Amino acid sequence: MTAPFRIAIAGLGTVGIGLVRILQTHPEMIAARAGRPVEIAAVSARSKDKDRGADLSAYAWEDDPVALAKRPDIDLFVEVMGGHEGAAREATEAALKAGHHVVTANKALLAHHGNAIAAAAEEAGVALRFEAAVAGGIPVIKALTEGLAGNEIRRVLGVMNGTCNYILTKMEETGQGYNALFEECARLGYLEADPNLDVGGIDAGHKLSLLAAIAFGTAVDFDAVELEGIQSITLEDIRQAADMGYKIKLLGVAQMTGRGLEQRMSPCLVPDTSPLGQLDGGTNMVVIEGDAVGQIVLRGAGAGAGPTASAVLGDIIDVARGFRLPAFGQPAASLRKVRAARAAVPAPYYLRMALADKPGALAKIAACLGEAGISIDRMRQYGHQEGVAPVLIVTHKTTRSALDEAVAAFSDTGVLEGTPVAIRIENV
Amino acid sequence: MTAPFRIAIAGLGTVGIGLVRILQTHPEMIAARAGRPVEIAAVSARSKDKDRGADLSAYAWEDDPVALAKRPDIDLFVEVMGGHEGAAREATEAALKAGHHVVTANKALLAHHGNAIAAAAEEAGVALRFEAAVAGGIPVIKALTEGLAGNEIRRVLGVMNGTCNYILTKMEETGQGYNALFEECARLGYLEADPNLDVGGIDAGHKLSLLAAIAFGTAVDFDAVELEGIQSITLEDIRQAADMGYKIKLLGVAQMTGRGLEQRMSPCLVPDTSPLGQLDGGTNMVVIEGDAVGQIVLRGAGAGAGPTASAVLGDIIDVARGFRLPAFGQPAASLRKVRAARAAVPAPYYLRMALADKPGALAKIAACLGEAGISIDRMRQYGHQEGVAPVLIVTHKTTRSALDEAVAAFSDTGVLEGTPVAIRIENV
Numbered sequence: 090m091t092a093p094f095r096i097a098i099a100g101l102g103t104v105g106i107g108l109v110r111i112l113q114t115h116p117e118m119i120a121a122r123a124g125r126p127v128e129i130a131a132v133s134a135r136s137k138d139k140d141r142g143a144d145l146s147a148y149a150w151e152d153d154p155v156a157l158a159k160r161p162d163i164d165l166f167v168e169v170m171g172g173h174e175g176a177a178r179e180a181t182e183a184a185l186k187a188g189h190h191v192v193t194a195n196k197a198l199l200a201h202h203g204n205a206i207a208a209a210a211e212e213a214g215v216a217l218r219f220e221a222a223v224a225g226g227i228p229v230i231k232a233l234t235e236g237l238a239g240n241e242i243r244r245v246l247g248v249m250n251g252t253c254n255y256i257l258t259k260m261e262e263t264g265q266g267y268n269a270l271f272e273e274c275a276r277l278g279y280l281e282a283d284p285n286l287d288v289g290g291i292d293a294g295h296k297l298s299l300l301a302a303i304a305f306g307t308a309v310d311f312d313a314v315e316l317e318g319i320q321s322i323t324l325e326d327i328r329q330a331a332d333m334g335y336k337i338k339l340l341g342v343a344q345m346t347g348r349g350l351e352q353r354m355s356p357c358l359v360p361d362t363s364p365l366g367q368l369d370g371g372t373n374m375v376v377i378e379g380d381a382v383g384q385i386v387l388r389g390a391g392a393g394a395g396p397t398a399s400a401v402l403g404d405i406i407d408v409a410r411g412f413r414l415p416a417f418g419q420p421a422a423s424l425r426k427v428r429a430a431r432a433a434v435p436a437p438y439y440l441r442m443a444l445a446d447k448p449g450a451l452a453k454i455a456a457c458l459g460e461a462g463i464s465i466d467r468m469r470q471y472g473h474q475e476g477v478a479p480v481l482i483v484t485h486k487t488t489r490s491a492l493d494e495a496v497a498a499f500s501d502t503g504v505l506e507g508t509p510v511a512i513r514i515e516n517v
Numbered sequence: 518m519t520a521p522f523r524i525a526i527a528g529l530g531t532v533g534i535g536l537v538r539i540l541q542t543h544p545e546m547i548a549a550r551a552g553r554p555v556e557i558a559a560v561s562a563r564s565k566d567k568d569r570g571a572d573l574s575a576y577a578w579e580d581d582p583v584a585l586a587k588r589p590d591i592d593l594f595v596e597v598m599g600g601h602e603g604a605a606r607e608a609t610e611a612a613l614k615a616g617h618h619v620v621t622a623n624k625a626l627l628a629h630h631g632n633a634i635a636a637a638a639e640e641a642g643v644a645l646r647f648e649a650a651v652a653g654g655i656p657v658i659k660a661l662t663e664g665l666a667g668n669e670i671r672r673v674l675g676v677m678n679g680t681c682n683y684i685l686t687k688m689e690e691t692g693q694g695y696n697a698l699f700e701e702c703a704r705l706g707y708l709e710a711d712p713n714l715d716v717g718g719i720d721a722g723h724k725l726s727l728l729a730a731i732a733f734g735t736a737v738d739f740d741a742v743e744l745e746g747i748q749s750i751t752l753e754d755i756r757q758a759a760d761m762g763y764k765i766k767l768l769g770v771a772q773m774t775g776r777g778l779e780q781r782m783s784p785c786l787v788p789d790t791s792p793l794g795q796l797d798g799g800t801n802m803v804v805i806e807g808d809a810v811g812q813i814v815l816r817g818a819g820a821g822a823g824p825t826a827s828a829v830l831g832d833i834i835d836v837a838r839g840f841r842l843p844a845f846g847q848p849a850a851s852l853r854k855v856r857a858a859r860a861a862v863p864a865p866y867y868l869r870m871a872l873a874d875k876p877g878a879l880a881k882i883a884a885c886l887g888e889a890g891i892s893i894d895r896m897r898q899y900g901h902q903e904g905v906a907p908v909l910i911v912t913h914k915t916t917r918s919a920l921d922e923a924v925a926a927f928s929d930t931g932v933l934e935g936t937p938v939a940i941r942i943e944n945v
Contacts, residue, residue, distance in 0.1 A: 111667055111809055121734070121847050122666045220664065226810035228664025235663075235840075236648065236656025238550045239539055239830030306549070364816065367795060381539055382654035382827035386816040388792065399810040402667030412663075412840050419549050 093126040094409040097163045097189075099154040099180055100170035101134035101141055104194055104221070107394030108167065108401055109143050119402070123409040133157040158184035165190040165408055167401060169221075173197035185209045185217070192404040194221035194397055197286075200295035200311040203302065204424065207416035217416040218404035223296045224249050224373045226396025227389040228403060233303045233377060234418035240379025242304040244344040246517060250293040251371030251391045252279045253319050253339040257356075258369045261327050261336070267320065279371075289318035293341055294354040300375070301343035301352050302417045306424060309417070310352070313429035317355035321510055326441060329481055330358050330512075333467075335439075336366040340515060349428030357515040358439055364388070365517055376517060432489035432513070437466060440482040440492075442499070442509035446473050450504035451480065457502065461495035463487045477506050483514070521554040522837040525591045525617075527582040527608055528598035529562035529569055532622055532649070535822030536595065536829055537571050547830070551837040561585040586612035593618040593836055595829060597649075601625035613637045613645070620832040622649035622825055625714075628723035628739040631730065632852065635844035645844040646832035651724040652677050652801045654824025655817040656831060661731045661805060662846035668807025670732040672772040674945060678721040679799030679819045680707045681747050681767040685784075686797045689755050689764070695748065707799075717746035721769055722782040728803070729771035729780050730845045734852060737845070738780070741857035745783035749938060754869060757909055758786050758940075761895075763867075764794040768943060777856030785943040786867055792816070793945055804945060860917035860941070865894060868910040868920075870927070870937035874901050878932035879908065885930065889923035891915045905934050911942070 098105050112119065112129060120126040131149035133156075151157035158166050158180040166184035168191060170177045177198055184191050191210065193199070199206065199219055210217035220230045224247065233242070248254050256270045265273075271288065274280050279287075286292045298311040319339050330337050335358035343352045359365045364386045368374045373391030378384050390396035417424055444450040451470055458465060467483040484492070492511055499505045526533050540547065540557060548554040559577035561584075579585035586594050586608040594612035596619060598605045605626055612619050619638065621627070627634065627647055638645035648658045652675065661670070676682050684698045693701075699716065702708050707715075714720045726739040747767050758765050763786035771780045787793045792814045796802045801819030806812050818824035845852055872878040879898060886893060895911040912920070920939055927933045 107809070115667075115669060118669060119667065121851060122662075227813060228660050231659060231664045232656050234550075235835060236659045236831045237827060238834040239543075239547065239827050241543060241546060306546075364792075364795075367792075379827065381535070381823040381830075383818045383821075383824055385655060386814075388814040388816075390811045393811075395809040396811055399665060399667050399807065402809075403664045406666040407663060410840075410842065412838075414838065423549060 091125045093128045094123060094165065095128050095130040095163050096165045096167055096405060097131045097157050097160060098129060098167045098169065099133050099157050100168065101132060102169065103394045104169040104397045104401065105134070106141050106143050107398035108169070109145070111398055111402055119406065123406045125409055127405060127409055130163050131157055131160055154180040155183045158189065159187045163189055165192060165405060167405070168193040168195055169401065171195055171197070173201045178202060181206060182209060185213045185215060188213055188215060190216040190408045192218045192401055192408070194219065194401055196222040196292065196295040196299060200298045200309060203299065203309040204421060207421040210416055211421055216408045216413055218408065219299070219416070220404050221397045221400035223299055224375050225389065225391040225393065226399045227373060227375060227387045227391070228400065229300070229375045229387050230303060232385065232387060233300065234414060237377060237379050237382055237385065240381045243378040243380060244342065245300050245304045245375065245377055246340060246342050246365070247373065247375035248338050248365060248368055249296045249341055249373050249375070249391060250287055250339055251373060252287040253293070254368065255279065255371045257319060257322065257327070257337055257339070260324055261331065264324065266324055267322060288320055290316045290339060290354040293339060297341035297343055297352055297354050301350060302424060304343060305345050305350060306419055307350055308424040308426050310429065313350070313352055315353035315355065315431060319356055322356055326510060326512065329441070330439065331361070333483070334361055335359060335514065336361045337512065338365055338368070340365065342515065344434065346430045346433040348433045349430035351430045351433050353432055355513065357513045359515050359517055363517050435486040435488050437486050437514040438484045438492055439512045439514055440484065440509055442480050443477045443506040444480050445504045445506055446476045446478060447504050453502040453504050454480070454499060457495045457498040458484065460498065461491045463491055463495055519553045521556045522551060522593065523556050523558040523591045524593045524595055524833060525559045525585050525588060526557060526595045526597065527561050527585050528596065529560060530597065531822040532597040532825045532829065533562070534569050534571050535826035536597070537573065539826055539830055547834065551834045553837055555833060555837055558591050559585055559588055582608040583611045586617065587615045591617055593620060593833060595833070596621040596623055597829065599623055599625070601629045606630060609634060610637060613641045613643060616641055616643060618644040618836045620646045620829055620836070622647070622829055624650040624720065624723040624727060628726045628737060631727065631737040632849060635849040638844055639849055644836045644841055646836065647727070647844070648832050649825045649828035651727055652803050653817065653819040653821065654827045655801060655803060655815045656828065657728070657803045657815050658731060660813065660815060661728065662842060665805060665807050665810055665813065668809045671806040671808060672770065673728050673732045673803065673805055674768060674770050674793070675801065675803035676766050676793060676796055677724045677769055677801050677803070677819060678715055678718070678767055679801060680715040681721070682796065683707065683799045685747060685750065685755070685765055685767065688752055689759065692752065694752055695750060716748055718744045718767060718782040721767060725769035725771055725780055725782050729778060730852060732771060733773050733778060734847055735778055736852040736854050738857065741778070741780055743781035743783065743859060747784055750784055754938060754940065757869070758867065759789070761911070762789055763787060763942065764789045765940065766793055766796070768793065770943065772862065774858045774861040776861045777858035779858045779861050781860060783941065785941045787943050787945055791945050863914040863916050865914050865942040866912045866920055867940045867942055868912065868937055870908055871905045871934040872908050873932045873934055874904045874906060875932050881930040881932050882908065882927060885923045885926040886912065888926065889919045891919055891923055
C-alpha cells in the first residue's frame with residue numbers, strides 16, 4: 090500500500106458531512122479501490138463549535154478556507170461550500186495555485202468561471218473534477234468524457250433540478266397550484282436561499298452549460314443559456330398537457346446546430362410514456378444521444394448528502410488512482426468558442442392564452458399565426474368566463490423566432506387578455 | 518501530440534467493422550480526446566476476401582488472430598471474435614503475454630476464465646477492459662468501478678438480454694405465443710448460433726457474473742449463477758401478471774447476503790410502473806443500488822454495431838489516456854471467493870398450476886403451502902377445462918427453498934397436472 094492520499098474539505102454542510110461519514114464508514118473499501126488510503130487531513134467551515142453529528146476531532150481545523158486550500162500537507166482540496174464568488178472561488182484558485190488537485194460540487198462557480206479555472210488547473214498540472222456539480226449522484230460527466238468518448242454527441246437533455254420536478258409532479262398529483270407548492274418546498278428546505286436559482290431554472294442552467302461544454306468541446310458559456318423558469322406554469326397547463334399525452338418538465342437541451350450551439354433550460358411538454366415523462370418527484374435524469382451509441386438514459390438522485398458525496402468521492406478516488414483528464418475532457422485552450430443559436434431546431438409548440446369576448450377574436454389570432462408561417466395542429470376554445478375565453482393551440486413544427494413574431498403580433502389585435510404562455514413540445 | 522496509439526482488431530463482424538467505421542469517421546475527435554491519435558495497425562478475420570463494406574486496405578492482415586495478438590507493432594489488442602474457448606481465448610492470452618493491453622467484448626470468455634485472464638493482465642502490467650461485454654453501449658462497468666467507487670454496493674439488477682426482452686414485450690403487445698416469437702427472432706437474426714444462450718438466460722448470466730464480481734469485489738463465479746430461461750413463460754402468465762400490475766422480465770439480480778453471494782438470472786414479475794417494468798423491446802437496463810447514492814438506473818442499447826463499438830472505443834481511449842485499473846476494479850488476487858447463496862432473500866412468488874377435477878384439490882395444494890410455512894396473498898381458480906382447473910396463487914414473502922419444498926409436496930397430492938410455474942416477484 091502506497092502513501093495515504095490526503096484531502097481537505099471546505100464546507101461542512103450536508104454534503105461535506107456526508108463525505109466525512111462515508112470516509113469514516115468505509116476506509117478499507119475505499120483504500121482497496123483507490124489503491125491507497127484516503128485520509129482527511131483538515132477541514133474548515135463557518136463555525137467550529139456547531140454540532141454536526143460527526144466526530145471531526147482527528148482533523149486539523151482552519152477557520153479560513155483559503156488557508157485550508159494552501160496547506161502543504163494535502164494532496165486534494167474539496168470545495169463544498171457553494172457560491173460562485175467570494176470564499177469558494179478564492180479557495181479554489183488558491184488550492185490550484187498551491188499545486189493541489191480540486192474536486193468541487195459548485196456548478197455556479199464553474200458555470201461562471203469554469204474556463205479560467207480549468208486553465209489554471211492545467212497550468213498547475215493538477216486535476217479539477219466536478220461530477221457532483223451536475224445531476225448529483227449520477228455519474229454523467231464520467232459517462233460523457235470517458236465511457237462515451239468514442240461518440241460525436243448529438244444532443245444532451247435532462248431534468249436536472251429536483252425541486253422543480255417535485256413541484257410540477259405534485260401539481261399534477263394533488264391539484265395544488267404552483268404557489269402552494271412553492272411554499273411547501275420553502276418549508277421543507279428544498280429551495281436555495283435565493284429560490285429563483287431553482288424555480289427560475291438558473292441552477293439547472295448552470296448544470297446544462299457544463300454538460301454542453303463537455304459534450305461539444307466548447308468553452309463554457311452560461312450567459313448563452315436561454316433560461317425560463319416554471320413560475321408561470323398553471324394547473325390548467327398541466328391538465329391540458331396530460332389530456333394530450335404529455336407531461337410538463339423543466340427540461341434542459343443542448344445541441345450543436347448548423348447555426349451554433351443551442352442551450353436552453355425551459356419548461357417543455359414531453360410524451361408521458363418517455364423516460365423523461367415518467368420521471369416523478371425529485372429524481373434527475375440525463376439523456377445522452379451519440380452517433381454510435383444511440384440514446385443512453387441515466388437516472389438517479391440529483392441532490393442530498395449521500396448522492397452528492399458519492400459523486401465527490403468517485404472523483405477523489407479517480408484522482409488518487411492517478412487518472413488525469415482535462416476538466417472538460419480536452420485541454421481548456423482547445424475548447425471552441427462558438428456562436429449561440431437561439432432555439433434553432435423547429436418544434437411544435439403549445440400555446441395558451443385568454444381572448445376578449447369580441448367577434449372574430451379567434452380569427453385574428455389564427456391570422457397572426459398564419460402570417461408568421463405557423464400552421465395549427467389542434468385548437469380548442471372554451472366557454473367565456475367573465476368576458477374572457479381560454480384558448481389552447483398546438484402548432485405544427487415551427488421555430489421559436491416565428492412563434493415570437495406571432496405572439497408579438499397578438500398584442501396588436503386588441504383581443505388578447507394578459508400574456509400568452511408558449512411551451513415547446515419536445516418529442517424525446 | 519504524442520506518438521499514435523496502435524491497435525489490432527481480431528474479428529471483423531458487426532462490432533469489428535463498427536469500430537473500424539468510427540475510427541475512420543472521427544480520427545481528429547478521438548485524437549483530441551485520447552490525447553494522441555488512435556490508429557488501426559492490423560486486423561484479422563476468418564476470410565480475407567469477404568466484402569465487409571469498409572476499406573481495410575491500409576491495415577496489415579493476419580489470417581491467424583494469435584499471430585495478430587503477438588505483433589510487436591501494436592499497443593492494444595481488440596478481441597471481438599466471440600466464443601469462450603479456442604481462438605478468442607488463445608489470442609487474448611497471447612496478447613497479454615506479449616505485453617499488449619486487451620479490450621474485449623467477450624462476456625462468455627470472461628465469465629469462464631475472467632479470474633485467470635485478469636491475473637495474467639496484472640502480471641503483464643497491462644490493462645484488460647471489457648465495457649462492451651455487459652449491456653452493450655451502457656457504460657455500466659465504468660459507473661460501478663469508477664463513478665460509484667465510493668459506495669458499498671447493495672444490489673445490482675438488470676435486463677441484459679435484448680432478445681428475451683423483445684420476445685416478452687412482443688408476447689404482451691401482439692398476443693403471439695413464445696414459439697412464434699422465437700421463430701421470428703431466428704428469422705431476424707436476433708438469436709445466437711446456440712439460441713439457448715439467449716432464451717436460456719446464459720448470455721445474460723455471463724454478464725451478471727461479471728457485474729457481481731465488480732460490484733462486490735468477488736472472484737467471477739459464473740457456475741454459481743442460478744439460471745432460468747424464458748422458455749416456459751406463457752401468454753397466460755403475461756396476461757395474469759399484467760392484470761395484477763406487473764410485467765415479466767428476464768431479470769438478473771446480484772446481492773451480497775448474510776449467507777453468501779446471491780446471483781440469479783430468471784424471469785421475474787416487476788411492477789409495471791417501475792423503470793424496469795417500462796423497458797420495452799430490445800433495450801437493456803441496469804439498476805445499481807449503493808449505500809450512499811441510492812438507486813442509479815442506466816438504460817441504453819444492449820447490442821448492435823454502434824453501441825458495442827462505442828463501448829469498445831471508450832475502453833481504448835481510456836487506455837490510450839493512460840488510465841490503469843485492475844480489470845475488476847481491484848487486484849485479481851484480492852477478489853474474494855465467497856459462498857453462493859441460492860435466492861436467500863425472501864420474496865413473494867407467483868404460482869401457476871393446473872389441478873385435476875377432484876374434490877378437495879385446492880385444499881390439498883393450500884395445505885402443502887401452509888406446511889412449508891407459506892401464506893397466500895391472493896388465489897384464483899378458473900373454470901374446469903377438459904377436467905383440469907387452472908389455478909393462480911400469489912404468496913406472501915417466502916424463500917425459494919420453502920417454495921421448492923411446497924412444490925415438491927404438490928406432486929404427492931395426486932391432484933396436480935403437469936409442472937407448476939413459479940415466478941419470483943421483485944418489487945424494484
